[in-house]
Amino acid sequence: HMNTLTSTCEDCDDVNFTASIILLIVLVVIVFVGAILSRTKYSDWIRLVDFGKIRVLYTTSTILRAVPTVVNVKFPEPARTWFAALDLSYLSPFEVVSGECINRSLGSFDTAVTVQYIALVAVCVLNWLVFIFCITYRPARKLHPYSQAMSVFLGIMYLFYPTLTLMGTRALHCTTYDDGEITLLTYDNSIDCESERYLAFRRLNFLYIAITQMIPIGFLLVLYRARHLLHPPSERSPEAQLRARQKREQGHELKPLVFLFTHYKLEWPWCYFEVFESYRRAGLISFVQVIHQDALVRGFAGILIASLSATIYDKGRPFINQSTNNLAALCSQIVMFTYCGALLIRLGFGDNVVGGTIIMAANFGVIPISMYMHVVDRRVRAKREAKLRSLYAKLQICQEKDKKKFELAWNGYVKHARETGNEAVVGQLKANLAALEASVGDDIIPNLAHPASLAKNVDALMQVASDNNDMLHSVIKSMIEAVNGLYSQGPLKLKQRVLEKTRSDYKGNFLQVIDIVRASAVFHTLVDFNRAVLALQASGGVATIVRSKDRVFKPLDSGYRDVLLNITVQGCDMVIELQLHLKDVIAVKSEAHRIYDFLRTLGW
Numbered sequence: 001h002m003n004t005l006t007s008t009c010e011d012c013d014d015v016n017f018t019a020s021i022i023l024l025i026v027l028v029v030i031v032f033v034g035a036i037l038s039r040t041k042y043s044d045w046i047r048l049v050d051f052g053k054i055r056v057l058y059t060t061s062t063i064l065r066a067v068p069t070v071v072n073v074k075f076p077e078p079a080r081t082w083f084a085a086l087d088l089s090y091l092s093p094f095e096v097v098s099g100e101c102i103n104r105s106l107g108s109f110d111t112a113v114t115v116q117y118i119a120l121v122a123v124c125v126l127n128w129l130v131f132i133f134c135i136t137y138r139p140a141r142k143l144h145p146y147s148q149a150m151s152v153f154l155g156i157m158y159l160f161y162p163t164l165t166l167m168g169t170r171a172l173h174c175t176t177y178d179d180g181e182i183t184l185l186t187y188d189n190s191i192d193c194e195s196e197r198y199l200a201f202r203r204l205n206f207l208y209i210a211i212t213q214m215i216p217i218g219f220l221l222v223l224y225r226a227r228h229l230l231h232p233p234s235e236r237s238p239e240a241q242l243r244a245r246q247k248r249e250q251g252h253e254l255k256p257l258v259f260l261f262t263h264y265k266l267e268w269p270w271c272y273f274e275v276f277e278s279y280r281r282a283g284l285i286s287f288v289q290v291i292h293q294d295a296l297v298r299g300f301a302g303i304l305i306a307s308l309s310a311t312i313y314d315k316g317r318p319f320i321n322q323s324t325n326n327l328a329a330l331c332s333q334i335v336m337f338t339y340c341g342a343l344l345i346r347l348g349f350g351d352n353v354v355g356g357t358i359i360m361a362a363n364f365g366v367i368p369i370s371m372y373m374h375v376v377d378r379r380v381r382a383k384r385e386a387k388l389r390s391l392y393a394k395l396q397i398c399q400e401k402d403k404k405k406f407e408l409a410w411n412g413y414v415k416h417a418r419e420t421g422n423e424a425v426v427g428q429l430k431a432n433l434a435a436l437e438a439s440v441g442d443d444i445i446p447n448l449a450h451p452a453s454l455a456k457n458v459d460a461l462m463q464v465a466s467d468n469n470d471m472l473h474s475v476i477k478s479m480i481e482a483v484n485g486l487y488s489q490g491p492l493k494l495k496q497r498v499l500e501k502t503r504s505d506y507k508g509n510f511l512q513v514i515d516i517v518r519a520s521a522v523f524h525t526l527v528d529f530n531r532a533v534l535a536l537q538a539s540g541g542v543a544t545i546v547r548s549k550d551r552v553f554k555p556l557d558s559g560y561r562d563v564l565l566n567i568t569v570q571g572c573d574m575v576i577e578l579q580l581h582l583k584d585v586i587a588v589k590s591e592a593h594r595i596y597d598f599l600r601t602l603g604w
Contacts, residue, residue, distance in 0.1 A: 050374045052263035052324040057370060059277070060331040061086050062162055063284045063306075064338055064363055070288050070302055071342040072295040076356035082363060110191065110201040113167045117208055120160055127152050150256035154219070158259070161215045161278055162285045168209040169286040172202065216278040219260055223272055228503050229254050230261060230271045242266060242320065263319055270318045280309060284335070299343045306335040323373040330366060337362050399558060402588065406559030409584040417526045429530040429552070433563065436537060436548035448547045448566055449511040451573050458502070458510045462495050465516045468572045472517055475542055475569045476578060480521040483531040486583075490518040514566055515577040522581045532580060533563070542570045561585050 065086035068075055075083060127149055134145035173186045174193035185191040191198055223230065229248050245266060249258050264273045288302050310332035312318070317325045341359045345351045350358075417425050438444075455461035469492060477487040493516045506512040523529040537545050547566040555561045563580040 050321070050324070050377065051259075052319055052321055053327055053370050053374060055263065056324060056328045056331055057366065059281055060335065060366070063281065063335055066166075066285045066289070067302065067335070067338050067342050070295070071299040071339065071346055073342045073346045075342070075345065075359060076351055076353060078353075079356035079359040079363075082360045110171060110188075110198065110205075113171050113201075113205065113208065116164065116167055120156070120164065123156060124153060127156070147252055147255045151259070154222070154256065155259065157215045157218070158274075158278070161212065162281045164212045165209070165282040165286040166289075168205055168212060169290050171205045173290050213282075216275045219278065220272060220275045222257055223260060223274075226253055226257060228505075228507055231266050231268060263321070263324065265318060265320055270316070273318045280305070295346065296343065299339050299346070303336050303339045306332050306339065310336065321377065323377050327366070327370050327373055330369065334362055334366055403559035405588045406555070406561065406585060409582070409588050410555075410561055412584060413526050413582060420525075420527075422525075422527050425526050425530050429526060429533065432530065432533050432537070433548070433550040433553060436533070436545060437550050440545055440547050442547065442549045445547045447512065448514055448575065449509065450514065450575055452511065454511070454573050458495060458498055461510060461513075461516070462492075462498065464572075464574055465492055468574055469517055472569050472572060472574070472576055473519060476519060476567065476576075479535050479541075479543060480532060483523075483535055484525075484528045485521040485523050485532055488520045488522070490520065492516060493518070514575040517574065517576040518578070519576070520579040520581060522583050522586060524583050526582075529580060529582060536565065536567065536578075544568050544570075546575060560589055 065083060068083055074080060131145050131149035134149075170187045171185070174183050175186045176183050183193040185193055185198065229251070230245070246262075248254055249262065260274045261271050264270045284302060284305055288298055288305065291301055292298055310329045313325050313329040313332060319325045319328065338359060341350065341355065341362075345355060349355075414426055417423055450461065455464055473487075473489045477489070480487040493513070498510065498513050498516060501513050502508060502510040521532060523532065535541070536543055544567065545565055546568055549564040552561045552563055561582065562585070565578045565580065566575050567578055568575055
């Protein structure tokens with residue numbers, strides 16, 4: 001057995017599994033410490049870690065470890081020891097023990113491949129059995145165990161996908177000896193590639209590889225299902241959209257998927273970049289090893305893939321953090337440099353301590369560079385957040401002033417009612433709105449939609465709105481003007497906005513877009529406002545209130561007050577939106593809306 005750490009031969013009986021044990025201990029300690037810190041006052045320490053950069057470094061280490069094998073070269077010291085130590089990055093005990101010793105303990109390399117697949121399946125099954133146990137015996141916490149189980153499952157797939165791909169492709173790599181008379185498995189010379197046993201395993205191994213390559217496709221599917229939360233259409237600033245997505249990440253739909261997209265940009269296709277990244281890793285670690293028998297061809301293929309990767313990171317900028325893009329591009333260039341060094345050594349140049357030192361320095365140097373980038377990022381982010389906090393504080397002061405203006409306008413209406421002998425109208429209006437809330441309130445009917453019979457697609461729905469628009473407005477307008485209200489007909493919502501809202505808010509159900517036809521009514525007194533509510537909710541009338549939201553007695557945090565109604569009109573099943581306003585309150589809104597828009601643009 002060749003010990004890759006010492007480059008010496010040793011008997012398999014003397015082989016120890018120190019590296020594997022260290023790997024297991026390190027993983028357990030990291031998980032344990034992370035779990036403890038996340039539940040203590042030191043949880044903020046975890047936020048100081050830039051997991052995007054750690055991810056790039058980990059991925060690069062697994063790719064670099066494959067270079068000597070791809071080019072079939074032994075680096076001179078100290079690079080040889082460095083690359084042998086990178087075996088740990090594969091998270092596989094079989095990477096620190098040679099094929100000959102696997103043969104002694106497991107039978108042969110084909111058995112090792114099968115054992116690794118079975119072990120992974122067993123871990124995944126155990127994970128979901130724990131989830132089933134939790135929802136069976138702890139039903140009050142169903143969502144939390146599911147989120148944890150899915151996170152663990154996807155994390156396992158992410159970590160072991162390159163290793164499984166590597167084992168599968170190595171099982172296909174045979175080498176010919178004695179002028180073509182003997183063909184043996186490159187990674188275990190005890191296996192004859194022309195034997196019945198190997199041919200049977202080879203067919204099974206193709207199945208292993210096919211299943212393994214479905215893992216990134218699985219990532220794509222789960223991300224695509226959550227596309228309405230990942231990158232909904234928005235007119236807000238990119239920073240505001242990012243803040244909004246970070247809030248959505250705490251929901252049960254996105255939380256299990258966070259590590260698949262959280263470091264990447266919002267827009268398509270970058271939010272799906274992890275799928276490309278998985279196949280890139282597999283290509284540089286595994287597939288490049290079997291594309292050709294000639295090691296030089298494999299080396300140039302590795303250089304080409306690394307070069308394309310560097311271009312994508314440099315020009316595409318898939319990561320949200322720009323320094324992470326710079327680090328990823330730098331790491332790809334280091335992979336290119338390492339391949340070039342390996343090819344030169346294979347051709348007889350630089351096979352000495354100087355060459356080994358240069359290669360190791362280029363590989364190891366990325367670590368302090370990444371640490372420096374992280375420190376600079378933290379300082380820049382701290383300054384930016386301090387400026388934003390200062391701006392937010394100023395905007396909050398303005399918002400408090402507007403809130404007082406809203407309150408003053410409302411008190412003016414209450415005072416007017418009292419001075420005109422209509423003091424009781426305040427209580428009557430409150431009772432009428434409460435009755436509506438109890439029967440058709442927003443909490444009672446949370447997912448209001450047009451009837452399915454109204455339209456089969458968005459185009460048909462838009463046509464129904466267009467055909468009935470004048471009739472719907474004329475009915476509601478006559479009712480509003482009969483109680484001294486000022487009716488304002490809104491424009492039909494554009495088809496593009498309907499499609500965007502369908503996608504971002506309603507998971508593709510276009511029938512839930514119920515404000516295509518919309519209008520507003522403005523009143524000068526509480527008496528007229530109350531009369532309008534009574535007229536609209538009168539039984540047997542031409543209009544029917546199907547949902548109500550009282551924001552007069554339950555004002556917004558900004559202090560703004562109005563009533564939102566969804567109505568159907570006799571002769572048409574389409575739901576329309578009607579907003580009831582008080583003149584002095586909406587006058588303040590036009591001034592305060594600038595502050596609201598600014599806060600919304602910033603994601604606050």
